[in-house]
Amino acid sequence: MTISYQTFPLKIRVPMLQERVSDDIHVFTSERYAQVTASLVVTPAGGILVDTLPFPDETREIAEFAARRCPGGIRYVVLTHYHADHTYGAYLFPQAEVVAHRLCRERLITLGVPALAKAKEETPELAEVELRFPDLVFDEGELYLHLGGKTLRLFATPGHTMDSIAVHVMEENILLAADAMMPVPTIMDGDLEAMLQSLRTLQQQRFESIVQGHGEVLLRGEIPIRLEANIRYLETIRDLVQEALAEGRPRESLRSTSIEDCGLSRIPLNGLVQQLHVANLMALYERMAQPQRV
16 A cells, blocks of 8 residues: 555544744654654744645644744745645745745646646635745755854665655754654655655754654654664564565565564554555565666
8 A cells, every 4th residue: 555645634623732942943743644754943033834735724723823823924935845735835925935946846836737637626615725936945065044143964864765755954963854754754755765864864963852843842862762773674674675676576565564563563653654665665675676787
């Protein structure tokens, strides 16, 4: 079973969680879709929103909160990657400049447009959604946003997708990691080796906390443990797939391997992590089974 972030609606209306992780950083967590997060950085000159939430009513709640806290309005919306659960609310901030990786813009145009059309057919609640394509993009190196005494360092974290970026709020030393950090790393739409490299890059830095793309905020003492666990998980599933291929076993033989067998808990995200884990194994098997190009 391949999990698609474009088509996994949960239509039960439940309250959205809002958490203050520093004086000026607020995290909003959807309880309707896979505990996906969006973060608001408040400054005297306006707000910077990092990602949006998938359903219009959720992102409108963020917009209403921002209107109270940011008299200057939302100045920037940073999209950490092109997946629907992080991008569908950007149209609700028409005055903001949208910032992303160059590949994010390309994938929104080529993949996001048809995916949204399909999503609207399946989920009428999304009928009003319009994709916003990034106004400001970067490719190599880092991009810095300066606003109201805050400095945000944007840098690439490929692996979950190849357009993925993270945002370091430097004054608070808080990382808005998006899907580079999740309760289970997911590489169905990305690359395992790139994800490993991104996680090892994060290991070399020290953050006060990390806001994951899905799930709970990680505090300083948890971060090294979780990074190491995610790295070991990826190495383990790579070894399992290599072993299955070497023994000539079919892809389906991997379905019985639980996420606990690979060192992670099956509890987070209301149990969705087990489905994501199986999707990782299925996608990785298909990828590694392909003949290597010379």
